[in-house]
Amino acid sequence: MTTSGSSTPDLKSAQKSKSKKDYSIYFQPPSLKEAKKRGKEEVTVHYNFSIPEDMEGIGRGKRYLVRTYGCQMNEHDSETISGILEQMGYAPAKDETEADIILFNTCAIRENAEDKVFGELGHMKRMKYNNPNLILGVCGCMSQEESVVNKILKSYQHVDLIFGTHNIHRLPHLLRDALFSKEMVVEVWSKEGDIIENMPKLREGSIKAWVNIMYGCDKFCTYCIVPYTRGKERSRRPDDVIAEVRELARQGFKEITLLGQNVNAYGKDFEDITYGFGDLLDDLRKIDIPRIRFTTSHPRDFDDHLIEVLAKGGNLVEQIHLPVQSGSTEVLKKMARKYSREHYLELVRKIKAAIPHAALTTDIIVGFPGETEEQFEETLSLVEEVGYDSAYTFIYSPREGTPAAVMEDNVPHEVKKQRLQRLMDLQNRISLEKNLALQGEVVELLVEGESKTNPDVLSGRTRTGKLVHFAGDKSLIGQFVHVRITEAKTWTLHGEIVTKVGV
Structure with missing residues (x-):
């Protein structure tokens, strides 16, 4: 890893000299071949996070703003970023006009999410010109994409700081370099990092909280950039998760949501113990916290033991998000989902038999490369058969660096839009029927x-x-x-x- 920049005692003059930036980068482009080789590197758990002495209190009298795009994992990362900044003395800004630091915590799942960030960065140029001391940074999943970093280096040179998803704990060090350097500071780790415990978090409110139980994903669905931007699967130790949930219960939180790109794979990377997601939930349900949720699940890893534990109820709520993506076995194979339509429907049958009042939600992609009308109709029939309470539906968005991005796409965009509307119309009807059944209850x-x-x-x-x-x-x-x-x-x-x- 390389962080560009050298320190100087004159912060004000250093900031004003950033008219033309140099930079050095540690960065490797996403590679399916290289990424699939991973897994042998040892992941170390660190418990000694602290703010460097020379950065303690550096933010006193200054304000920060974190803008978050994307999933709950990004939201939770922003809580950690905010917690670190506040430990350094910074206070939250009401808006961008009073901020001394603005960080964009980004999402790479869909193209329109990236377009929004680039649009915002463009708007920041005049603000940066008017306030050279403003620190402008980009972090999160977009930072893990080579094409994105290259675009920022070329077209958004008013950005001061770029870092990725694996090195949030390095923020105090990177910010120090950004404050005192003439150069753009870029630190992106292609190799996933270790697990860093005890980082501060600024949670929003005191009712609900997110708890990371694992990081990364090893599924490599052909359309998805997450295995590259978030790295391999790394599970937090059970004792650390349980201790965090107990502390949240002590603080009076009423609901927690367990987070992971694929929570069902929790514990599969442990070599010294046999302990999976069902075991973790079985332990957590004994803690005095009223509600426990989790997201997101992969059908391939949703085993019978997990269903058995969820059926015990109590503080384990009856809501299960179970992304299907397509109702066609042929499309699922092209997506590398590694389950069939029949396998998914059998899993749904088991869940409903064990948890009769379960509410199922899902994610569905329409217009995947080569999707035929017949295959799309299989998705409609699956949605009808399962009877989801709600669904997140999307038109396929190609992501550079994924296998699907180079597949022949012969589905016209107008057809994709029509299919999305038909799917939404169906799901809206089912959602309304589900809700109408609750009248009087x-x-x-x-x-x-x-x-x-x-x-x-x-x-x-x-x-x-x-x-x-x-x-x-x-x-x-x-x-x-x-x-x-x-x-x-x-x-x-x-x-x-x-x-x-x-x-």
Whole structure:
């Protein structure tokens, strides 16, 4: 790894001299061949994270802004980034105009996410010109792509700092170089990093929290850039996860969501113990925290033991996100999902038999290269058969460096848009039917806050993740209440509070 830059005692003059930047980079492009060779390198767990002495308090009187794009993992990474910055003395900025540091924590899943970031970086150029002391940085999954880094180096030279997903713990060191150097600081590790415990986190609110249980993905679906941007699968030690959840319970959090690119693969990289995701959930369900969720699952690793543990219920809620991506076995094979339509439907049957009230949600891609009308109709029939409560649906977006990006794509864009609309129409009908079935029922809600559209209305979620609006006193925020559903819409429910209130 190489970090460019040399320190100087005169921060102000160093900042103003950044009119033309030099840089040095440690970076390797995504390679399917090289990435699949990984797995033999030892991953070390470090417990001694600390802020370097010369960076302690350097942010006192200054403010930071982190803009986050993408998934819950990115959101959680931003909590860590914010926690590190606050340990260095920085305070959060209300907006970009009062920020001394602006970091873009980026997503690489779809092209439009990258386009948004580049658009924002373009808007930052004038702000950087007017305020040369502003530190502007790009981190997250986009930073792990060679083409992205090259584009920033060529067209966005007002950026001061680029780092990736594996070296967030290096932020104090990289920021020091960005503050005192004439050069653009670029540190991107192609090899996934070790596991760094005890990094500070600035969690949003005190009701719900995310907990990483593992990092990376080894599935190599042909359309997905994540195995390259997030690296190989590395599981946190069970004792570390359990200790974090216990501490969150002690702090009064009511719900946690366990995070991983593929949580079902948790523990498969352990060499000294036999301990999987089902074992972890079985231990966590004994902790006094009311609700535990997880995301995301891969059908290939969703085993019978996991189903058995989830069926025990308690604080393990009945919501399961189970991405299918396509209902066609032929398309699934081209995607390298390594399961068939029949295998997926059998898994759904097992889950529903063990957990009758389970709410299933999913991800679906339409317009994958070569998808025929018949194959798309197989997706529609699978959606009908499973009866998802909701689905995240997308038109296929090619990602440079993945095998699917070089596949022949003979599906016209207009056809892809039509297919997406047909899929959304079907799912909307099913979602509404599911919600209508709840009218008159009494459900348990965790009250999360005021409605985004009406401050006089509160909103909360059921155990199955459904959003419910109801009139109630703001003192109920953070509490459990029971609400009778009075009106059902496609995406939301409305209700009225009943007398029974839980803590």
